[in-house]
Amino acid sequence: MKLLTRDRFDDLLHLLREQGYRTLAPTVRDGAVVPREIGTAAELPIGWRDEHAPGHYRLLPSDAPDLFGCVLTAEPWKAQLFPAERTLFTVTRKAGRLTFTAAPPDTTRRALIGLRPCELRAVEVHDAVLRDGPYADDDYAGRRAGALTVVVNCTRAAATCFCTSQKSGPRATAGFDLALTELVADGPHRFTVEAGSATGAALLEQLDLNDATGADRAAVDAGCARAAAQISRRLKGAGLPAALLANLDHPRWDEVAARCLNCGNCTQVCPTCFCVAVEERPDLAGIEATRSRRWDSCFNPAHSYVAGGVIRNNTRSRYRQWLTHKLATWHDQFGHSGCVGCGRCIAWCPVGIDITAEAQAIRQGAQGD
Amino acid sequence: MEPLKPLDELLLEHPFFADMAEGPRKFIAGCGRNEVFHAGAYLFREGEPADRFFLIRHGSVAVELHVPGREPLVVDTLQGGDIAGWSWLVPPHRWANDARATTLVRAISLDGKCLRGKCEEDHSVGYEVFKRFIPVIAGRLSAVRLQLMDVYGDPGQRR
Amino acid sequence: MSAARAAMLPRPYRITRVRRELRDVFTWELEPADGGPPLAYAPGQFNMLYLHGVGEVPISISGDPAGATLVHTIRAVGAVTDVMRKLGKGDEIGVRGPFGVGWPVAEAEGSDLLIVAGGLGLAPLRPAIHHILAQRARYGSVAIYYGARTPADLLYRKELERWRGRFDLFVEATVDAADTSWAGRVGVVPKLIDPHQHRFDPDHSVALICGPEVMMRFTVAALQNLGVPDARLFVSMERNMHCAVGLCGHCQLGPEFICKDGPVFSFERIAPVFHAREL
Numbered sequence: 105m106k107l108l109t110r111d112r113f114d115d116l117l118h119l120l121r122e123q124g125y126r127t128l129a130p131t132v133r134d135g136a137v138v139p140r141e142i143g144t145a146a147e148l149p150i151g152w153r154d155e156h157a158p159g160h161y162r163l164l165p166s167d168a169p170d171l172f173g174c175v176l177t178a179e180p181w182k183a184q185l186f187p188a189e190r191t192l193f194t195v196t197r198k199a200g201r202l203t204f205t206a207a208p209p210d211t212t213r214r215a216l217i218g219l220r221p222c223e224l225r226a227v228e229v230h231d232a233v234l235r236d237g238p239y240a241d242d243d244y245a246g247r248r249a250g251a252l253t254v255v256v257n258c259t260r261a262a263a264t265c266f267c268t269s270q271k272s273g274p275r276a277t278a279g280f281d282l283a284l285t286e287l288v289a290d291g292p293h294r295f296t297v298e299a300g301s302a303t304g305a306a307l308l309e310q311l312d313l314n315d316a317t318g319a320d321r322a323a324v325d326a327g328c329a330r331a332a333a334q335i336s337r338r339l340k341g342a343g344l345p346a347a348l349l350a351n352l353d354h355p356r357w358d359e360v361a362a363r364c365l366n367c368g369n370c371t372q373v374c375p376t377c378f379c380v381a382v383e384e385r386p387d388l389a390g391i392e393a394t395r396s397r398r399w400d401s402c403f404n405p406a407h408s409y410v411a412g413g414v415i416r417n418n419t420r421s422r423y424r425q426w427l428t429h430k431l432a433t434w435h436d437q438f439g440h441s442g443c444v445g446c447g448r449c450i451a452w453c454p455v456g457i458d459i460t461a462e463a464q465a466i467r468q469g470a471q472g473d
Numbered sequence: 474m475e476p477l478k479p480l481d482e483l484l485l486e487h488p489f490f491a492d493m494a495e496g497p498r499k500f501i502a503g504c505g506r507n508e509v510f511h512a513g514a515y516l517f518r519e520g521e522p523a524d525r526f527f528l529i530r531h532g533s534v535a536v537e538l539h540v541p542g543r544e545p546l547v548v549d550t551l552q553g554g555d556i557a558g559w560s561w562l563v564p565p566h567r568w569a570n571d572a573r574a575t576t577l578v579r580a581i582s583l584d585g586k587c588l589r590g591k592c593e594e595d596h597s598v599g600y601e602v603f604k605r606f607i608p609v610i611a612g613r614l615s616a617v618r619l620q621l622m623d624v625y626g627d628p629g630q631r632r
Numbered sequence: 633m634s635a636a637r638a639a640m641l642p643r644p645y646r647i648t649r650v651r652r653e654l655r656d657v658f659t660w661e662l663e664p665a666d667g668g669p670p671l672a673y674a675p676g677q678f679n680m681l682y683l684h685g686v687g688e689v690p691i692s693i694s695g696d697p698a699g700a701t702l703v704h705t706i707r708a709v710g711a712v713t714d715v716m717r718k719l720g721k722g723d724e725i726g727v728r729g730p731f732g733v734g735w736p737v738a739e740a741e742g743s744d745l746l747i748v749a750g751g752l753g754l755a756p757l758r759p760a761i762h763h764i765l766a767q768r769a770r771y772g773s774v775a776i777y778y779g780a781r782t783p784a785d786l787l788y789r790k791e792l793e794r795w796r797g798r799f800d801l802f803v804e805a806t807v808d809a810a811d812t813s814w815a816g817r818v819g820v821v822p823k824l825i826d827p828h829q830h831r832f833d834p835d836h837s838v839a840l841i842c843g844p845e846v847m848m849r850f851t852v853a854a855l856q857n858l859g860v861p862d863a864r865l866f867v868s869m870e871r872n873m874h875c876a877v878g879l880c881g882h883c884q885l886g887p888e889f890i891c892k893d894g895p896v897f898s899f900e901r902i903a904p905v906f907h908a909r910e911l
Contacts, residue, residue: 193641195726197684201665202644202724238892239639239877349886352908379881382874386685393685397880407882409872411709412628421910429884436887488828535818544811550818554828575815616820620808624844625751625781627656628709 106313107320108284110293113145113171116254117217119310125215125252128184135163136178139216148218149174156262156447158456169293172218172286175262176446180375181223184214185247186230189398192382196392210243213250221273222265222444224255224280226375232438233378252303257285259327261334264447266460269339272444274331275324276300282307285324296324339445339460340467345432347467352424356465361420363455368401370449370457371426376442379407402426431463480505483581487528488554489605497598500591504584510574516557517568524566524586526558532578537571545571548620549613556609561585562602639877642682642726648701650720654785656709657752658717659694662702665724671702675759676734676868676896679704680876682726683719687712690873690891692756693730697763702727705755705787731876732895735760736866740838743864744772748851750779750821750843754787756868756895757842761795768800772837775802775830779821779847782807783814802830821847822854834859842868849906852899865899867906886911 108116117127129142132149142148153166154174166173191207219227227248234244258267258274267273276283281304284295296316299305316324371377381400386393400407402425408415416422434442443459450458481502484490490498508527510516516527516534527534534557536549548570551557557580560568566585592599644665651659664670671679673693681704682688689712695703708717719725737760745764749757764771776795780786786805796803804824806817817824821843837860841851848867855865871890874880883890886905888897905911 195642195682195684197724200722200724202642202684202726204641204644204726206641234879237878239879241879242640349904352911378879380874380879381882382688382880384685384687390685395682395688397874400880400882402881407872410870415871416910418910425884425911428886433884433887437889533817535812537812544813547810547812547814547818550806550816552817552829554826573812616823619820619846619850622846623781623808624846625779625785625808 105316105321105324106297106308106311107316108295108297108311108313110169110171110295112311112313113295115311116307117142117144119307120215120217120252123213123307125213127215127217129217130172130174130177132163136161137163137174137176138179139177139181139184139218145171148172154178154262156264156451158264158450158458159452159454160456161451169288170286172256173260175258175260175265176220176448177218178373178448178452180226180373180446180448181216181219182226182230182375182377184216185227185251186234186241186244186378189396190243191394191396194392194394197390207243209246211246211250213252214247215252215254217254217256219253219255219280220258220446221255221276222267222270222446223375224253224276225267225270225272225444226446227251227253228279229376229438229440229442229444230378232440233376253280253282255280255283257283257324257328258331259286261331262447262451263336264450265335265445266337266339266447267445268332268335269337269341269460270441270443270445274335275328280304285327287320287323287327290319290323294320296320337447337450337458337460339431339443339463341441344463344467345435348428348432348463351466351469352428354466354469356462356469357420357424360457360462361418361423363457364419364423365454366403366419366422367454368403369452369454370459371401371403372399373448373452374430375446375448376430376444377401402429427459427462430459480507480581483507483530484528487530487581489528489556489609493601493605497601500595500598501583501588501602504587504591505581506584508578508580508582510578510580512574512576514574514578516572516574516578516580518571519568521568522566523558523560523568524584525582526556526561526585527572527580527582529553529555529557530579530581532574532576532580534578535573535575537573539571548617550575556606558585559606559610559613561589562606639728639731640875642680642688642728644724645702645727647719647721647723647725653705653787656717657705657707657787659703659705660719661695662704662725662727670700671727671730673697673730673759674734675737675763676756677730677732678756678876678895679727679729679731680873681706681716682728683712683715684724684726686715688726688728688874689713690731690876692868692895694755694758695762697759698766699762705752705758707752728876731891733893733897735840735868735896736838736898737763740764740840741767741770742772742836744832744837745774746825746832746837746839746855746860747774747776748821748825748839748841748843748855749777750847750851751781751785752787753841753843753847753868754778757840758788760840765795765801773802773830773832774800775832776804777821777824778803778805779824779843780805780807781809783810783816804829820850822850825851825854825858827858835861837864839865841866845870852906862900862903863898866896867899867902868895869897869902870895 280300649661871883
């Protein structure tokens with residue numbers, strides 16, 4: 105474990121850019137923290153503190169010096185590797201003959217700086233869906249191959265977090281290129297840095313850092329433990345998939361459907377949701393058309409349209425689809441949960457529906473039977 | 474011409490009566506007679522008194538509804554082994570459809586009026602008869618509901 | 633080009649023949665526009681057919697797998713298929729595929745076959761029928777049960793009648809309703825399956841069932857009643873598809889992606905979600 109002092113943080117950014125990576129990090133835009141390309145550490149959300157609660161997100165001024173004092177970006181990082189809209193191919197028609205041209209692959213190298221451990225887990229979940237299956241999304245695979253992950257472990261939890269239940273945080277143990285933990289007390293403002301890959305190790309070599317002390321290591325353990333202790337929400341995982349799938353007619357579905365606005369915010373901010381709609385855009389002359397994919401949501405009524413009608417024709421069945429996919433059938437499909445415990449869906453739901461509470465209510469009802 | 478089998482034995486060959494006890498079966502056979510319908514002939518017509526029903530031994534029968542100004546609509550076809558006619562069991566004992574032989578049909582017709590009387594007289598015979606008819610009628614109802622759903626129809630026009 | 637890229641990029645095909653089957657159903661015969669080799673596929677698989685400027689739809693392949701041309705039977709039911717009906721010989725479309733898990737024609741060798749089709753469901757079963765008839769000796773008794781709306785809606789009628797004429801095949805058809813000019817059966821498809829009319833060994837039969845979901849539901853029930861085990865009943869499921877490769881999320885039915893885990897499923901596998909409503 106190495107030590108990076110605060111004043112050298114820009115050295116890390118500089119080194120990454122020198123190696124051809126675009127440096128993406130949390131930054132404040134329009135009153136929210138979102139991942140964007142930054143040049144220097146000054147562009148990080150310093151002096152801000154985010155507040156998450158059911159149906160609630162605020163950025164409040166803070167006089168803490170932390171670079172990563174905000175727990176979670178409002179916009180999920182998934183847009184960087186899995187953009188909201190993307191051209192698949194273009195097709196030209198000349199004299200009745202069709203010519204298909206695939207969109208060029210994205211070869212940009214991106215450093216994702218400030219990924220939280222739950223976000224890293226979300227990238228791994230997307231790897232299983234979009235890259236490691238029988239068919240891969242080649243754009244995702246390309247962006248992923250060119251991505252460098254610089255995780256920042258959590259020393260503070262938001263009220264909506266439940267990473268501990270999903271074993272995705274508050275500390276990342278593997279799968280990253282670099283993992284940092286920010287320490288502001290008991291010494292100068294500094295970061296411990298661990299390498300999790302050969303690429304990460306090579307970067308550390310180049311930065312030529314001192315080793316972290318025993319006290320630093322203890323401070324990291326304490327900081328992450330503090331974050332874990334702050335987590336108030338729980339999602340009890342054992343037996344949950346079976347309990348959900350055995351209770352498809354539980355009255356709780358009607359109850360949550362009465363509250364759910366069917367707005368789809370949850371699917372938009374969820375870092376693992378991956379549904380896309382494929383669309384056709386012809387030009388006016390009928391010569392060239394573009395086929396593209398854009399993010400879709402299972403809350404969209406057209407999501408389950410077949411000739412003859414919509415199968416999930418109401419909020420109840422659509423909410424049930426979202427929850428049972430995320431927490432139950434995802435296990436059958438990919439061997440792990442689809443939820444990383446980031447809690448964004450709870451904060452960004454306008455009526456504050458809590459996925460952990462809904463799951464628990466159905467499980468409890470099941471046990472009562 | 475081959476000697477005709479006794480009606481009782483013919484009933485035994487028919488799935489409807491195959492497992493009926495000898496007593497009630499002989500009783501019912503007493504109400505029966507052999508029938509032959511040539512192609513195009515009607516076994517019964519809508520509205521007429523329903524006093525007989527038919528165990529089809531061989532041939533095909535179309536169950537039809539007559540529609541004024543249009544061709545009749547065939548809603549079911551019955552083959553050897555099937556029962557034609559259950560209106561004799563249900564007041565007002567009048568046929569609800571036409572039944573037309575589409576091929577040569579050999580059947581055993583049973584006197585429904587006589588049988589109704591015997592069922593009233595001897596409830597154990599009545600039970601044997603109703604026990605067998607309920608599944609037949611239930612099966613027809615279920616099939617008709619499925620036909621009504623028009624599952625092969627245009628999605629836009631389907632009921 | 634990576635396999636993934638190839639699966640997402642259509643290949644141009646030219647229509648070499650259009651046949652009008654029924655009022656709203658037509659069949660295309662297609663060849664690769666670049667003159668390349670014909671598509672190799674398994675019975676029960678489907679392609680994504682792309683129409684320039686309009687969109688893309690999943691359509692089962694309905695030809696003879698041993699044949700030289702790609703065959704698709706299409707019903708005009710929506711935005712894309714309505715436009716497809718207007719295309720003719722020489723027009724080009726894009727084809728992606730073949731996708732999906734097909735009918736278990738190899739695993740069914742040695743068993744009696746019960747092929748049960750309703751409406752347009754006969755189209756995805758047609759390649760299986762051709763395959764089975766081409767290897768007839770490898771199977772036990774083979775029966776085809778087919779139901780349609782009216783006599784005018786009997787798909788591939790001439791071919792059905794030809795099959796019916798064979799001595800090694802039992803074929804029976806029925807319609808939901810008919811006028812008196814129809815001399816055949818009227819009623820629902822499950823009613824056709826009568827062991828007294830055609831003998832099969834339920835323990836050693838394989839049923840391939842395709843048609844509207846309601847029809848498949850009643851057919852499964854009838855075959856279960858006759859003693860055919862769930863593991864030997866196969867259905868072909870349908871859901872909204874955009875990508876056909878398990879990436880867009882639309883075709884999910886419970887844990888199953890219809891595009892890559894199906895569309896053909898053993899009933900044993902699909903039973904937990906088959907009867908669930910609005911899933």
